[in-house]
Amino acid sequence: MERTARTILQITLAVLLCAMSGAGLRADDRGMRAAIRDYIFPQYRGHDGRLQFIIFGDEAMNRGAQVFLDQAKIDILPNSVRRLDDANIFLPHAGQRVPAPYPIMADQPTRRAYWTHPKQSTVRAWIFSNKAVYDKTTNILRSEDPVHFRSREMDADGVGFDAYHEKKFIHIRSQVKVCIRPEVRRAVTKDAGQGQKQEK
Amino acid sequence: MRISGRNAAAAALGVLALTFLCGDLSAQGMPSFFKKQSSNRKRTDAPTVVEAATMDIDMENNIATLLGNVVVDDQDVKITCDKMVIHLEDKAETDESDEEAAKSETAESGEGSEVKSEAEAAEKPEEKKESAEKDSSDAKEEKDKDEKKDDTEEDDPTSGKQLKKIECFGEVVITHRADPNDSSSKEQVATSDYALYDVTANTITLTGRPVLTSGTDRLDAEKIVFDVETGRTFITTGKGTYYGDTPVGSAGGKKKK
Numbered sequence: 001m002e003r004t005a006r007t008i009l010q011i012t013l014a015v016l017l018c019a020m021s022g023a024g025l026r027a028d029d030r031g032m033r034a035a036i037r038d039y040i041f042p043q044y045r046g047h048d049g050r051l052q053f054i055i056f057g058d059e060a061m062n063r064g065a066q067v068f069l070d071q072a073k074i075d076i077l078p079n080s081v082r083r084l085d086d087a088n089i090f091l092p093h094a095g096q097r098v099p100a101p102y103p104i105m106a107d108q109p110t111r112r113a114y115w116t117h118p119k120q121s122t123v124r125a126w127i128f129s130n131k132a133v134y135d136k137t138t139n140i141l142r143s144e145d146p147v148h149f150r151s152r153e154m155d156a157d158g159v160g161f162d163a164y165h166e167k168k169f170i171h172i173r174s175q176v177k178v179c180i181r182p183e184v185r186r187a188v189t190k191d192a193g194q195g196q197k198q199e200k
Numbered sequence: 201m202r203i204s205g206r207n208a209a210a211a212a213l214g215v216l217a218l219t220f221l222c223g224d225l226s227a228q229g230m231p232s233f234f235k236k237q238s239s240n241r242k243r244t245d246a247p248t249v250v251e252a253a254t255m256d257i258d259m260e261n262n263i264a265t266l267l268g269n270v271v272v273d274d275q276d277v278k279i280t281c282d283k284m285v286i287h288l289e290d291k292a293e294t295d296e297s298d299e300e301a302a303k304s305e306t307a308e309s310g311e312g313s314e315v316k317s318e319a320e321a322a323e324k325p326e327e328k329k330e331s332a333e334k335d336s337s338d339a340k341e342e343k344d345k346d347e348k349k350d351d352t353e354e355d356d357p358t359s360g361k362q363l364k365k366i367e368c369f370g371e372v373v374i375t376h377r378a379d380p381n382d383s384s385s386k387e388q389v390a391t392s393d394y395a396l397y398d399v400t401a402n403t404i405t406l407t408g409r410p411v412l413t414s415g416t417d418r419l420d421a422e423k424i425v426f427d428v429e430t431g432r433t434f435i436t437t438g439k440g441t442y443y444g445d446t447p448v449g450s451a452g453g454k455k456k457k
Contacts, residue, residue, distance in 0.1 A: 076259055105247070124259065149257065153288060153361045154264065156255060168259035176266065178250040180286075184363050 034062045038092040039069070041134070042084055043165040050082050052165040054089060055134070055141065056098050065137045072132035073098045074141065076151075076168060078124040088122045101128045101148040104157050104179050111181075115152055125151035127163060127170060140164050147172060155179045248274050250284065262288040262361060270368070276377055281395070282370030288361035368395040372406070388414040390424075402428045418443045 041055040058071040075098075081087045090096040096119065102110050114120070128150070132143040141163040149156040149170065160173030253268030264286040272279040368374075372395045379385040393408025404426040406412075412419040412433065419442050421435040 079260075105249075154286075156257075158255065170257040170259070172255040172257070174253060176250075176252045176255040178252070178255065178264070178266065180248040180250065180363075182247055184288075184361070 036060045036062075040089070040092070041067075041069075043139070045166055046139075051077055051084055051087065052168055053077065053141075053163070054084075054087065055132075056090065056092065065135060067134040067136065069132045069134060069141075070130070072127075072129050072141070072143070074127040074163060075123055076125040076127065076170075077122060081122050086122065088119055090119050098126075101126065101150050104148070104155050104177060108182075114150075125149060127161065129161065139166060144173075153181055153184050155181075246275060248272060252284070262290070262364075264288070278375040278377070279368060279373070279395075281368040281372040283368070285367040285369075287364040287366070289364040291362055363399050365399055366397040369393070374404075386415045388412070390426075392424075404428060 037059050039055070039057050039060040041057075041060065042051055043053040043055065044050065045052050054075040054077065055069065056073040056075065057069045060070070061068040075087075075089065077087060090098045092098075099114060099117065102114050106114075126149070128148040129143040129145050131145045132141055134141045142161065144160045147158050147161040149158075149172065156172060156176060156178045158172035158174060158176040162171045162173070163169070250266060250270065250272045252266035252270045255267070256263075256265040258264070266284045266286070268282065270279075270281050270284045272284070370393060372390075372392050374390040374395065376388040376390075378387045390406055390410065390412050392406040392410035394406070396405045397403075398405065406424045406426070407422070410421060410424045412424060419433070419435075421441070423435070425434045426432075427434070
């Protein structure tokens with residue numbers, strides 16, 4: 001069932017990407033625009049074709065070199081994922097919606113429930129923003145809206161961001177609040193203890 | 201293990217050397233800046249919150265850089281600075297390096313023990329058998345422990361990367377809050393141009409005109425290293441100058457070194 005859904009998704013993706021690039025050209029020429037609902041937009045590194053980000057969202061509007069995204073959710077992938085087939089992704093067309101971000105000060109059970117979802121297994125981190133714009137000429141995704149960064153070890157909220165998929169680099173523009181999880185500290189304590197043992 | 205045998209030896213030597221060099225300061229009643237928290241003061245599982253103007257997250261290199269009016273508000277410590285760089289590392293990396301170090305240690309000790317055991321075997325074969333049984337039992341226990349540890353880590357889906365080091369740049373102010381459970385404890389403040397929290401060494405190094413103050417006590421130096429585990433403070437470079445009311449050694453009273 002899932003394989004079928006994945007195949008349909010891949011075909012849909014291919015068609016959508018072709019449509020987006022084609023529509024982009026037409027939009028430049030004729031002032032037209034193309035809208036896509038429940039989009040999935042994989043982003044690959046230029047020199048080796050490694051899958052870096054997958055952008056999910058409710059609606060994408062293509063205007064020339066820019067794609068305007070509503071409810072953008074950016075899946076930042078770990079280095080172990082090279083292709084779309086390696087990623088265990090949410091399939092909106094099969095009713096699998098990307099879960100909304102938990103509050104930045106969420107407790108451990110809440111975060112645990114979030115990250116234990118089977119579809120999160122190949123997610124390194126998420127970026128959420130209500131509105132974002134992807135520039136096809138620079139490959140930079142940007143937003144002036146509030147942004148939520150969520151990962152297993154560190155969460156951050158802020159306002160406005162720029163994300164460059166080639167380098168997996170994210171810049172949060174202002175009002176940054178970061179939450180470093182106690183699990184990271186526990187790792188510190190454990191390692192420090194081991195270090196002390198070694199020294200002795 | 202994270203620290204290889206050579207590094208551990210170097211670190212141990214370094215600590216010994218520093219203890220020797222600075223023994224007169226830390227051993228003779230020098231007020232303990234950033235002393236280890238009392239056992240009454242239990243650390244909660246509350247997360248550490250950091251605020252800043254902007255942030256760069258370099259996912260490929262596991263580096264997060266916070267810029268502009270950086271404020272860390274933790275249970276025990278408040279840190280302010282212009283720029284903070286948080287270095288994370290993969291747990292897998294640590295595990296691999298641990299394994300490599302363990303292998304090399306085993307190899308090193310293995311060579312020596314082979315010669316020793318041959319000699320011992322010639323003299324006391326019964327003891328060798330007992331020793332071998334004991335080793336086998338120990339190895340089994342270690343294996344069980346490791347398996348349990350692995351299970352625990354795998355069970356926690358929220359555990360991702362781990363801290364490697366934190367660097368603070370520009371107008372660094374580290375305030376160690378007074379222990380509310382200890383009436384004698386004072387708020388302690390360190391200022392410097394640069395601070396490094398090295399997680400592996402479990403030390404905080406201050407450079408760039410570092411000054412430590414605790415009440416009326418004050419310590420200046422070129423470079424100050426604070427050992428988080430022991431709560432001891434070392435001056436590693438240049439001459440330290442201490443001003444304060446707290447008695448230093450048997451002389452007591454105000455003293456300038």
